[in-house]
Amino acid sequence: MKTINFAIDLGTTNSLIAKYDDGNIKIYNNPLGLKQTLPSCVAFRGNRTVIGDKALDYLEKDAENICMLFKRKMGTQDTYEIPVIDKELTPIELSSLILKELKNFVNDEENLNSVVITIPASFDTIQSNATKKAGYMAGFQEVVLLQEPIAACLAFANTSNLDITHKEHWIVYDFGGGTFDVALVEVNDRELNVRDNLGDNYLGGADFDNLIVEHIIVPFIEEKLGIENLWKSLKSKTTQYKGLYFELLKLAEEAKKELSHYEETEIELDIDIHDTNVFEQLLIKREQFENLISPKVEQTVTLIQDVISNNQLLNSQIARVILIGGSTYVPVIKKRISEAIGVEVNNAIDPTSAVVLGAAYYAGSKPSTVTESPLEQDKSQVETVEVKLFYEQNTRDTEELISGKVSSDKVSSFRLMRKDGGYDSGVKTLEDGSFSEFVPLLEGRLNQFKIQFLSSELDVLKVMDAVAINQGSYNVQGQPLPNDICMEVDDLDASTTRLERIFAKGSILPLRKKIYKTASKTILQKSKSNLIINIIEGQAKGLPSSGLSIGYIEISGMDLEEDLIKGTDIEIEIEVTESRDLKINVFLQSCDQEFNNVFSESERAISIAKINLEINTVLGDVEALIKTHNSEENFEYSQKLETIRVGLIETQIAASLIDDDDVSDSKFQLDDKKRKFIQEFDDLTRNKLIAKEIEEYNDAKATLERHLNDDSNERFRDKYARMIKNEKEVINSGNKYLIRSKIKEMDELYDAIIQSSDENFISYFLNLKFCTEFSNQRRADKLFKQGDQALEKQDYKSLRHIVYGLSALLPDYEKEKQKNFKDDSRTGLG
Incomplete structure (x- = not known):
């Protein structure tokens, strides 16, 4: 099993390349000047391209043909105009030139085909895809992305003499030249895991x-x-x-x-x-x-406090703060963090090289999928042989247990060997199809093993050689998802669409899930109606418009071989790889058709006009709510809304001052600011709506309990007990759709109780008398007269049918609402 070994810190202002070599890390120097860092700067001189320090020399002489700070525009449609070559280059193309130059630092004999490239933890999927694309453009066959705070933690943990006996929480404060990240990391004596992160892709030393x-x-x-x-x-x-x-x-x-x-x-x-x-x-x-x-420093302090409080921790529970990134050399930053958090701030590790150092440790444990030949890969000559392996991938011990269970009775023995030749178990017999073996480990190294499974005639039936145990150095359990991944679905009750979470923020990549939905509308074959699968990155509790669309499949009636009937099943399988590639597979059971796509969007458009339009849309809602709450004298709530209104207006004014030809990243900063204000508004109004849903829930519960008594059917009481079993979880979920579904369950149980006895229809009938609208008033008057007569005679069976008749004459508000929910506004997913 060959590992990737090479790692690159692709920075906004400086970049580095390093290699993992048998437990040691080598950071390569630039052959010209022998510096470890390469300035992320590109200059064009006629038919020559100059990169790094030499490019900086031309800043004063030929600035219009020089490009810098392009990492901050990764994933956008912005381009850099280069007059001398009469071309416009994208941030991806410019980044690929930096990566190619870094490859030239490596003078080893081997081919450099695979690499780990670091990215800010707060990079969205489109920015991540742009980075991968730059890597492939630079000639790499395999590109694995690693979040920068994880890399920094690995560097600190593996270069410090740590004696951790219990779980600790660390804060990684990564303030680079162009981006800022803060990560909450959980560390024990074996591995580290990133629990949460926040950041700003447009905040840095620049x-x-x-x-x-x-x-x-x-x-x-x-x-x-x-x-x-x-x-x-x-x-x-x-x-x-x-x-x-x-x-x-x-x-x-x-x-x-x-x-x-x-x-x-x-x-x-x-x-x-x-x-x-x-x-x-x-x-x-x-x-x-x-x-x-x-103000910029305070922004970072606020993000630290947010990431701590969001995870229900206190400042006193943070063991240390690790500083990385060139901007952390500014003394006031260390001072301000110490004051605000009251925690030891550790700058023992070189802030400039920490990320590439940690990324190289990661690359040294990451198997490469490119250079392996079929003979080197995990293989089986007998396809039916399945093996379940159990072992610790990271350990501080000098020996570790490898055990497993074999499914085939054709396998009678095994042989376990360390690839450096230092250990061989010899052929050993399986016991009831199982095996276990303690293996010695080389200290401070990645120990690779090969396991052979043999027949009674000692023929090799299966070979597993992708077994690796990392001794003495820390590694990560996996990279966390920086945002929720959701799907847009129809909310027929509210005549709009909403987000349904597929994968939660913090879930460890890679991820795969199969979900089942029903068609919320009929799509006729050859019609222009569409079924839309829209995958959105962003807060699941937010509005679909506040997130970022990262995968979009539109299935038209023209694509269907049969009609897609409302209510039929739709099977959707969604996969997110470790490097954030998105794969979607849609199967329409009624049509027996399959649609799939792999998404790696690497650009998104941002315009001042779009920012203004989105602000205007939300401002109208904000101002209307302020007016309503002022009239109700709810001034505290109005003040919160006013703060958001002012923030949106200030953002709009700042946007109006930006010229169309502004080449700075101001518009991206304002777009980010706009999204945060919209999310604040969404959170504020959602909390109000949730409070209303909880009130309705309690009303429905009280009504139900009034009709549940000792004489009630035991089946109803049992169903009610099951219904409220997870009540606390539902109420505290902050999910109005989950609370609403429970209200619906209670209403259905209430209806079942009422309908279980004819006498229960008395209250139904009397309540209907307060209704003023019926589709046929003459018919309603006639039924009310018959109902009064049935009450006098205590003919409750007839009264039941009269109530049914009156209910059928009530206006159908739900149908009216759904009529306003136009077909082209729906996704088609229920």
Whole structure:
């Protein structure tokens, strides 16, 4: 079994490559300059492409043909215009150039076909797919993604002399050049698992540089030259000041580094602008810089507190905070975390190389699927031989038990060998089809074993050689899903669509699930009606519009060989791989047809117009609710809504100030901000709706209990007891659809109790007298008269049929609601 071994930290500002080699990690140096880090910068010089430090040298001379910070635009449709080659390149294409350059660092004799590439934990599926695509474009045949906080934990755990005797919780604080992640990690004496993470893909050290340029350097230049709007001009795609912008960013970055060590620094400005030379000294104090970046730092502190509280933990239960990422060199960050969390902040590991170091440990334990030949792979000459193996994949012990159960009676013995030749069990007889063997392990290494299963004639019937035990070094149980994965389904009761969770946030990848739905509408063969399978990444409790569509299958009536009848079964199998590929298989039983697709979307479009439209849509609802609650004097709730309203308006104003040709990532930051405000509104209103559903639940329960007495049918009492058995779980679920389903169950049981006795229809009849609308009033009046007569005679059997007749004349509001739920708004999934 060959492992991947190679790992790349594809960073916003710097990238690195490393290799796992027999328990040791080698970080490769750039052959030119011998630095470990490669600046993620690409310059185009005629027919030459220059990458890294040399590309940075051209910043002042030829800025319009230089590309930087493109990781922050991974997964978007934005492109970079390169005049010298008359082309526009995508972030994926530019990232692939960085990856190709890193491959050149490796001068080993072997082929580099497989690699682990790290990504921020908060990268969505589209951004993850974009990273994989860049890897394949760079020539790798196999690309496995690893979340950066996991990599950092592996680096810390495997390079520190840890003595962990019980479960601990760590916080990994990853503040890089362009992205921020915070992860909650659970560690024991064998392995570590990421329990939760939060992040911001548009928050990093580059934002500090931009703040210095926008709020310190640019106002200084404007004052000296008596000009305005320089900052806006610097960010324009067609700006003549692109070279100046990069030059100022470079000065800002140098000032930021200086202020990490000294109380003040001096910037020397020597620039030409508006045919005027500006040669000035600009003094910046650390206090001025810290005040400037304070809101950004507070954003990260809030995310730390959120990830702790979301998992019902206290600050005192966090054993340590691990700092990684170049931005953590800024002293105020460590200070602010210590103040806010009150926990030891550990910066013992190099923040710059921690991610690639940990990723290499992971790559050293990850089997490669590319380079194995059929003879090397787990194989069986007898297909009926099945073996269940049991062993610890990670251990601190120097020996470990490998055991198993064999299904075939043709197998009579086994032989277990360590691949380095240091251990061979010899041929041993199975006992009742089972075996167990303690095997010695090489310390600090990945121990690989081969197991042969033999017949009584010692013919090899099956070979298993994908058995590996990691001794002494930490590994991960698996990578967690960073967001819920949901499916959009029809909510016929509410005449809208809702999200139904398939996989919960935090579930360990890979994942696979088969679910069964029913068709919520009839789709005739050759019609234009559609069945829609829309898979969405985002909070399951949220609105479908607040999530990100990552897989979309549309099955038209034109695709059907038979009519799809409402109520028939639809079988949907969904799989998410470890690297977040999405596979969907749909089987329509009534049509005997199958549809499938593999989704790896690597781009999404974001426009200012779309941001404004979505804000306007929500603003209308927010303002209407504020008006309602003010009239009811519910001012506390109104104030919460007002905060969201102001936030949305401020976001809209900021969006309106962005020009169409703005090349910064401001619009992506605003889109992220907009989504967070919409989710806040959704959470706030959902809590109100849930409170209403709980009230209805309690009313339905009270009504039911009034009719359940000692004389009631025992079957009804048993059914009710089963119904409320998991009441606490239902009420606390925060899921209005689950609560509503319980209300429906109670209503159905109430109806069953009423209908079990003719006398129970008296209250039904009397309640109907309060109804004012009937589809046929003359017929209703006649039935009421007959009902009064039946009551006088105590003819309750006749009264039952009169009640049925009156009920049939009531308006069908549900049908009316569903009539308004237009066919093209439905998914077709019930």
